[in-house]
Amino acid sequence: MSTLTIDQILKVGSIFSEKSLNGILEKSVNLIPNIFNWKGCSIFLYDENNDVIKLAKTSGLTGAIDRKNGEIIYERNEGLTGWVFDKKKPLLIRDLNKKSNSDLARFHPGLRWKGKYSEADSRKAKSFMAVPLVSQNGQLLGVMRAVSDDYNFKKSDLDVFMLIANYVSLALDNYKYIMNERRKSEYLELLMKVGTQILSFFELDDLLRFVAENTAKTISSETCEIYLRDEYNKERLVLRAGYGIPEELINVAEHKIGEGLTGTIVKENRTIRSKNVLTLPYYKGKYRNAIKGHLKYGDRLTFLGMPIKIKDEPIGAIKLYNKIPKEGGPDYFTEDDEKYLRILVDMLSVAIENVQYLETIKLSALKTLKSQRLTALGTLAVRIPNDIGNPLVEAQLGIGSIVRKFEKDPKALPPEELIDRLRMIGENLKKVSQGIRVLQDFSTKAGYHRIKCKWGDLIDESLLLVKSELFSKKINVERNRSEEANLPETVLDPNEITEVLVTLISIAVFRLKHYGSTLKIGTIRDREKLRIVIEGKDNKSGTEIPRRSVEEKVVGAKSYKPYQFSLDIAREVITTNYGGRIDFQEEDSCSKLILEIPMRA
Structure with missing residues (x-):
């Protein structure tokens, strides 16, 4: 034919x-x-x-x-x-x-x-x-x-x-x-997704987990590992996040600078791409057996690794193993994979630097807060001689004059004059007492004076500070005052704890989308720990609350970004000063913040 x-x-x-x-x-x-x-x-x-x-x-x-x-x-x-x-x-x-x-x-x-x-x-x-x-x-x-x-x-x-x-x-x-256009589309989708979300992370571990998972899924690698220099030993690289690998290796697996593929990437500040890592002289396979059992596509052979750099200084490495071929695609990492990974790593570097910068700002904010309180105490100390010293001197002089007259002549002062002078001395001593009380109250609020506090009083004061927000959104507050009354007094800095409670309440209220929603505050005593549970329950049948700021309109009510920095500071205060912790949980129409603090904080 x-x-x-x-x-x-x-x-x-x-x-x-x-x-x-x-x-x-x-x-x-x-x-x-x-x-x-x-x-x-x-x-x-x-x-x-x-x-x-x-x-x-x-x-x-x-x-x-x-x-x-x-x-x-x-x-x-x-x-x-x-x-x-x-x-x-x-x-x-x-x-x-x-x-x-x-x-x-x-x-x-x-x-x-x-x-x-x-x-x-x-x-x-x-x-x-x-x-x-x-x-x-x-x-x-x-x-x-x-x-x-x-x-x-x-x-x-x-x-x-x-x-x-x-x-x-x-x-x-x-x-x-x-297929090439589809892969480009997938790469661009990854870059857009990462680019729009990567700078919204305030916790480094959350950021690295997000990048590891999305990188592996888009570039189609079976595993992804992210190593960073140890904070205290810069010659040591620690596995901070991973995808497709055993969870127990996170924060445990390590390499020295110059050791194996990971150490070589950081030491030589270069990308390594291989179709078979077993042919590379510097491949050690340190954790190969530990990971091998988790793999679905055979041993880890194809490889793509790249340094993570801040200002051209390598601070870690990202590694991809086992290219999973899509239909008609190669079973090894390509130049396109390397090109898009480089863009992704550049964004990751900026995000890591951003998180580190925020961490520095957070510590600076705590130091500034302490400095402001100490300055306030210093200002009060300057006022003490005038507000307390003068009435005290007058009282001392009055008593001395009476004593001298009685020593010369017991009958020198008539009873009426004696009563007037004693009354004047009493008024001056009252001024001294009032001044000392003001000093005590001010030092408690401005400084770091810990006293026995009732949790009911702390919650009352916190709700009072957010009263206008609750009223404007018609939020119903539910509390069990009988439970609060049964809680033992705890030695705390009331000013610190009130600031923490206000932050947690504000986050819960911000998540509510409709008028007439409910804010529930519960207290639970568990052995030697106390839990304050602040829960916001959205009233879906109510009128929607209009978003007031551009950020709220863009990110939506699910985000709590406006309060993220305050939440970080609150966590730092509770963890550092009291050995406690703060958990944040959210679902579709409910957010829950849990403050856990030891009874003997």
Whole structure:
């Protein structure tokens, strides 16, 4: 058959309707034998990584089979198929079953029959032809071949076969283009997702977990690890976050600078990309056995690692292992993977620097707060001589005058005059007492004086400070005062705890979306610990509360960013000063903040 009918052309054109690589190959190898009544057809695809072609799909596989690692592979100039692969030229052999390798060599120098396998019933088919599959830009995609047991292919058959091969090449080329564009889209989606969220993290561990998971899923690696320099020993790298690895390795796995792949990346400040890490001289596989059992796709061989830098100074490394091939994609990390990972790591570096900067600001804020309180105490100390000293001196002088007169003459002062003078002394001593009381109250609020406090009083004062916010949003407050009254007094700095409670209440209120919602404050005593549970329950049936700021409109009520810095300071205060902790939990219509503090804080 040297020409195609319209019906056959339509069948060939139906290859373009297939959306998957497997669909294109399956239809191609089955279509050709049906059209021409040939025995079978096979398509080999080019493996750029190993510079070989591999059998991807066949409609007939009989005779001897020579497999390598479970696959049928041809190297350049290996057999008839390998000759087409190397020369990128079509090949037609008539009466192949009658030709020896010497005959083939006279036909084309270096040409010989390998006999790896045959689509024909006989070991050596009567006729053979193969054509290269070439993309629009001239790149080799693979080889397509066909055989026949009882029919000798003609030049016109080869012309038709080449025409069909062009259709197949175009379909493969289109598929490859679509896959590349899809991967670019996935990369850009990752960069947009990370770029819009990465700077909203205030906790370093949360940031690193987010990046590790999203990087692995988008670049299609089985594992992702992020190492950072140890805070106290800069020559030590510690695993701070990971995806697809055992959780018990986090904050435990470590490498010295210059040790293994991780240490080499940081020491030499360079990217390492490999198709097989076992071939790298500096690969140590320190935690290979610990991770191996968690892998679904075999041992960790393909690798991409990159330094994390701040101002060109490496502070850590990100490592990807085991490229998971998507349909038609490579099973190793590509230059595109490296390019997009570099962009991602640059954003990560900025975010890490931002978190470190916020941590510094948080500590500075605590120091400033302490300094302001101490300054306030100093200002009060300056007032003491005038507010307390003068009345005290007057009282002392009055008592001294009375004593001297009585020593000279016990009857020198009439009773009326004595009473007046004693009354005046009492007034001055009262002023002194009032001044001392003011000093005590002020020092308690401005300084760090801890006293026994009733939790009911602390909650009362905190609610009073946010009263206007509660009133404007019509928030219903529920408390169990009888539980609060039964709680023992705790030695605390009332000013600190009130500030903490106000922050937690503000976050819970901010999360409420509708008027008429409920703020529930509960207290639980658990052994030697006390828990204050502040829970906001949204009234979904109520009128929606309008968002007042641009940030609230953009990020929505689910975020608590406006209070994040205050929450960080509150956590720092409770952890450092009282050995307690603050937990934040949120669901669709409910937020819960739990303040846990030891009874003997």
